[in-house]
Amino acid sequence: xxxxxxxxxxxxxxxxxxxxxxxxxxxGAIAACVPFVKSMSPSSDVLDKATVEIDISKIGMGQEKTVxxxxxxxxxxxxxxxxxxxxxxxxxxxxxxxDSKRIQQPEWLVVVGICTHLGCVPNKxxxxxxxxxxxxxxxxxxxxxxxxxxxxxxxxPYHFVSEEKIVIGKA
Amino acid sequence: MSKKIVxxxxxxxxxxxxxxxxxxxxxxxxxxxxxxxxxxxxxxVLVIQxxxxxxxxxxxxxxxxxxxxSIQHIMxxxxxxxxxxxxxxxxASAFFIVIYTHMARTLYYGSYRxxxxxxxxxxxxxxxxxxxxxxxxxxxxxGQMSYWGATVITNLFSATPGFGEDIVVWLRGGFAVDDPTxxxxxxxxxxxxxxxxxxxxxxxxxxxxxxSSNPSGLNLADxxxxxxxxxxxxxxxxxxxxxxxxxxxxxxxxxxxxIDPANNVPANPMQTPADIVPEWYFLPFYAILRSVPxxxxxxxxxxVSVLIFAAMPYLDRSRITGGARYRPIYRTLxxxxxxxxxxxxxxxxxxxxxxxxxxxxxxxxIYFLTFLLLPFVSRWEEGRLLQSGKLPADxxxxxxxxxxxxxx
Numbered sequence: 001x002x003x004x005x006x007x008x009x010x011x012x013x014x015x016x017x018x019x020x021x022x023x024x025x026x027x028g029a030i031a032a033c034v035p036f037v038k039s040m041s042p043s044s045d046v047l048d049k050a051t052v053e054i055d056i057s058k059i060g061m062g063q064e065k066t067v068x069x070x071x072x073x074x075x076x077x078x079x080x081x082x083x084x085x086x087x088x089x090x091x092x093x094x095x096x097x098x099d100s101k102r103i104q105q106p107e108w109l110v111v112v113g114i115c116t117h118l119g120c121v122p123n124k125x126x127x128x129x130x131x132x133x134x135x136x137x138x139x140x141x142x143x144x145x146x147x148x149x150x151x152x153x154x155x156x157p158y159h160f161v162s163e164e165k166i167v168i169g170k171a
Numbered sequence: 172m173s174k175k176i177v178x179x180x181x182x183x184x185x186x187x188x189x190x191x192x193x194x195x196x197x198x199x200x201x202x203x204x205x206x207x208x209x210x211x212x213x214x215x216v217l218v219i220q221x222x223x224x225x226x227x228x229x230x231x232x233x234x235x236x237x238x239x240x241s242i243q244h245i246m247x248x249x250x251x252x253x254x255x256x257x258x259x260x261x262x263a264s265a266f267f268i269v270i271y272t273h274m275a276r277t278l279y280y281g282s283y284r285x286x287x288x289x290x291x292x293x294x295x296x297x298x299x300x301x302x303x304x305x306x307x308x309x310x311x312x313x314g315q316m317s318y319w320g321a322t323v324i325t326n327l328f329s330a331t332p333g334f335g336e337d338i339v340v341w342l343r344g345g346f347a348v349d350d351p352t353x354x355x356x357x358x359x360x361x362x363x364x365x366x367x368x369x370x371x372x373x374x375x376x377x378x379x380x381x382x383s384s385n386p387s388g389l390n391l392a393d394x395x396x397x398x399x400x401x402x403x404x405x406x407x408x409x410x411x412x413x414x415x416x417x418x419x420x421x422x423x424x425x426x427x428x429x430i431d432p433a434n435n436v437p438a439n440p441m442q443t444p445a446d447i448v449p450e451w452y453f454l455p456f457y458a459i460l461r462s463v464p465x466x467x468x469x470x471x472x473x474x475v476s477v478l479i480f481a482a483m484p485y486l487d488r489s490r491i492t493g494g495a496r497y498r499p500i501y502r503t504l505x506x507x508x509x510x511x512x513x514x515x516x517x518x519x520x521x522x523x524x525x526x527x528x529x530x531x532x533x534x535x536x537i538y539f540l541t542f543l544l545l546p547f548v549s550r551w552e553e554g555r556l557l558q559s560g561k562l563p564a565d566x567x568x569x570x571x572x573x574x575x576x577x578x579x
Contacts, residue, residue: 040344041344046345046349118466120443120447123445148469
């Protein structure tokens with residue numbers, strides 16, 4: 001026993017207790033951050049808009065319609081036979097992918113309308129899309145042909161409910 | 172009466188001692204030029220931004236359905252709302268003009284050198300905080316440029332390896348920039364200026380520890396100093412008068428000078444404007460981002476281009492004081508760098524057509540080359556100058572002392 005003395009019998013025990021206390025406090029502080037960090041992730045009402053149903057019967061041959069899904073634009077392109085044959089014969093650019101892997105029905109191309117470079121919305125051209133921000137060029141299969149974008153336009157999960165309706169957000 | 176009050180306070184708080192130590196007795200080199208007044212100007216603009224910002228927040232609505240219209244409300248209906256808004260929007264640009272000049276002075280005169288490294292780094296931290304604040308504030312009007320600027324910049328985080336996409340969604344609070352993004356940017360835009368104010372205090376504590384540098388670069392010690400007050404309070408106030416002439420000329424006669432016309436169109440997530448450009452003060456860095464063909468590479472290059480200033484105390488290996496004043500080659504590098512920044516700014520403001528792209532890539536290379544060559548050029552120039560015998564004797568003395576100190 002160390003009564004009536006200021007000597008510390010084993011200093012390393014104090015150091016250990018100090019380190020232990022500090023680690024518990026540190027872990028607690030980190031745990032306390034979790035709710036705040038998570039509060040910044042998409043809230044449930046944002047997540048609720050996960051799917052959207054689109055009527056495609058009014059999109060004429062060769063026309064493109066831009067619809068909103070999860071706050072992002074989705075391009076629905078009604079492709080002409082000429083576009084289809086041209087796309088089927090091409091492999092794309094720096095991210096090669098056959099056209100057949102990018103569609104469910106050859107007449108309908110459904111892609112997320114966000115440039116894979118920095119997120120701008122490309123504009124429709126006769127041969128595909130052109131991004132006004134940094135000049136990326138996509139073909140009518142949404143594949144990157146030229147410019148700084150690294151990847152083809154992303155395919156959203158979707159399925160045909162009928163000939164005239166598709167649901168985007170769920171395969 | 173007032174003496175009694177001060178005495179009463181002094182017993183409880185070191186008021187007089189503080190004023191004496193930091194102002195009326197604070198030793199300042201007597202040869203400071205007007206280039207040394209930009210720190211004070213930056214502090215003044217910070218106060219303008221804080222005051223106008225607090226009053227704008229009384230009328231602004233951080234809601235994606237109301238934000239754009241609330242700016243119109245401020246401009247048309249709020250008493251003097253137009254004035255407060257233009258003071259704030261012009262103030263943002265004025266802040267960057269002042270800070271970039273402040274930094275250029277530091278680079279020209281070598282004020283970042285030992286023992287002022289920490290002073291320089293706290294300044295670097297302030298620059299980063301300021302850039303973040305300006306970027307988030309720019310989303311608040313919820314115009315097309317606001318929206319797409321925020322989209323592009325938050326998307327830069329997708330270059331993070333592994334979980335880039337998750338970070339982007341987390342930052343935005345949704346799958347695209349939307350209401351959750353607007354509200355959090357508003358919250359942070361209100362918070363950051365207070366963090367900046369605290370960082371300014373730290374910057375000032377560091378400054379008052381190492382004291383001001385001066386154009387001669389000589390350590391004037393205590394022999395050639397004058398008190399800050401009244402000499403430099405008066406000089407700074409005169410500089411402030413000149414600054415305010417320019418500032419108010421823009422506020423009153425050309426208030427939309429720094430406002431992109433496309434930002435008068437409400438944000439539309441379905442349509443990107445034909446030409447998106449960031450605010451002028453980000454253009455050189457934006458040009459660097461675009462000059463690298465690879466996304467991750469571009470982001471890294473842009474980050475490094477901002478952070479590389481912190482390495483200056485180590486990149487500049489010359490021990491001759493006075494920055495560019497006695498060093499012709501360093502001076503040439505400085506001016507090449509300044510011109511290069513203007514070229515990058517011009518490139519950043521224009522669509523990346525082929526010639527513009529090439530110019531941007533060359534200018535980006537020069538930007539980094541000036542930093543990378545500096546360690547070799549500065550040491551080589553030091554030896555040449557010390558042998559030339561053209562330097563003033565006290566500059567040579569100081570350089571020799573510095574060299575001895577670095578050997579010890």
